[in-house]
Amino acid sequence: MSCLAAFCLASAAMAADEDSDLELIPHTEPAAAPAVAAQPAGHSARVYVENALTFNTLRNDLLVPPPPPLTPHWEERLLGDVRAEWSLAPGALVAYSGRLNLVTRDGLGFPNRGNVTNDLRELHLSVEPRPGNYLDVGRINVKSGVALGFNPTDFFKARAVIDPLTADPSALRENRLGTLMVRGQHVGESGSISLVYAPKATGAAALDDDPDRGFSPLFGRTNGSERWLVKASARLHDDFNPEFLLFGENGRTKVGANLTASVGQSTVAYVEWAGGRRRGIIDEALAFGRQTGTIPAFAPDVIDQGGQERFRSQAAIGASYTTENKITFNLEYHYNEAGFSRADWSRWFAAGEGRPASSPIARQLWFVRDYAAENQEPLQRHAVFLRADWVDFLVPKLELTGFVLADAADGSTLLQLEANYASTDFWSFGVLASGTTGGRRSNFGSLPRAGTVLFKATRYF
């Protein structure tokens, strides 16, 4: 009986414990029903205005100094960003995405043509003539890839990113130009297939064509060559939905694949790979420089990678892991067979050391690096990327994001730490610090920009 009494008391205590949870329930009424229909029927938009003030610290002891224009010490940018869709009829819509920038920076002057620029990211018509079948025409951003830090299968990324405010490779996609194209897509119950044709609309623009671009749509960046893409995915299993790609440009073909799988409750593993016949990045860059007139046709190659065209691979292999403390880590290995080998780096520094920034040799050497950066292609052959994203860091709505990109050959790094606080549903404030580390003869340690601090305030509408 004493046992039963004890059990009774224990049960009562358990029920009382359960009822104590009620004290944690908020007593105020929740928000009113959502304004799903707040926007006009058939219209959706996301609009924000952002002010970003950037300060850079520069290295002054570079072995190979870059040619002008120099990286500015500061920049102030006020931008208005719009993404909108208008439904024309059932199964037909027009989409627009763009950004208007008011910019002033160290060395730019005011007023100046470069003070006002407009980035026309997308403008296209989409129709669905039959359920699941789509036809899109216009400037469209087609993106591919499952990795965060490097996307070998993102074939339309070349020269598409303009004026990024962050070095975070996973965020570079946000302000990027689409490509003039026609796309047909079928999305079915067990898979999808897309066919893309992007014509050559104009000659390829030189790398430095747009410091005063104003309202130019910059088609020379995105449609300087004829390209096509076939992309197909199939849902073979709950957990297996591979994607395969076939891409063509200037008579060369590349193949690619994206694979993901969940591992337990907290981990997603992924592999992204692309390969095709091509030359090394140095040889490609110098050929492009001559094609666009930046490098004189008669100028000899300061360095080269042998000029051989052969099958070369690029890959990003990684995994994400989320902790119970709301931190998500992404760890990736990046491989670029066309990138710089150790010998290439040695030749790069040997060719440029002691040369003045204005010398044709320094110009050619930095052109190679600028070309790789513009094409979002890693200059290094092997790299390790670690990114952490901490939601609700210290207080709710404060998000802390940081990453390290390390050249596996020389240990130099690109680092960034960013904090964003959403103070209300409409306002957010952020601060970002990034920097490069490494010796004077290393990949990231030889960049002119040693560190960057950015302050930003954003108002959403």
Place this chain on the structure above:
Amino acid sequence: MIAAVLAVAFAMNAHPVAAQSAQEIVTAADRVRNPTASFRSTLVLTEYVSGQERSHSAFVLFSKPDASARFRNLLEYVEPPRDAGKRVLLDGRAFWFYDPASKTSVRISAQQRLVGQAAIGDVLSVNLAADYSATVAGTETIDDATRQKRNTWHLELKAATDTAVYNRIEYWVEQGTFRPVKGKFYSDSGRLLKIIYYRSFTERLAAQRPSEAVIIDAVDSSLATIATFSDSRFQDVPDAWFQRDYLPRLQVQ
């Protein structure tokens, strides 16, 4: 008082319920929370810090049961403005997050869907009976969210499939009505993560269903979220909508 305590004790011990019955209780409670056909709902998540409203988010949610009674879910953010247009797809073990700003779909883990914005993972349509094996721990009289006494089955749910998000759940279901009253959700490490109260039972999708869920963050008990369902209606949802390549195509009207 003593009589009441004794009554509870006898109720807990006099009629042990078979495991199959426990599973039936969970199934019946699932049918109270969700219908057996595909539907659409509008959802508001109001977040509180120390009892004060901090922010809110709004979504449109499309849910469709598959052959194994598991729901496939597709969700679009409507508010706040910074998140409008973002989409989440849950299909079996695969979760995809689509951001219109980057125009990319990123695969996320089951754990990550719970730590994203506003506890999205807790408000997607889920049938617990499909992923957990249940036993009855006893019967208890507990207060519901409105402090009304409810005679409940206290169920112990253990993850039975790899699509189960939580390792363990304590679940209180009202006897007779099979209405879910409360749940406690635990991680793999045994840590209590969430406490959820189901309340505001109203006529929705052709039955009396909870139109609100109070989600208490057990890790930081100053945080709570109230999920409110409205504008629920049956809607046929094509299977193609649950392809990740459909995410950029979704048009919420």
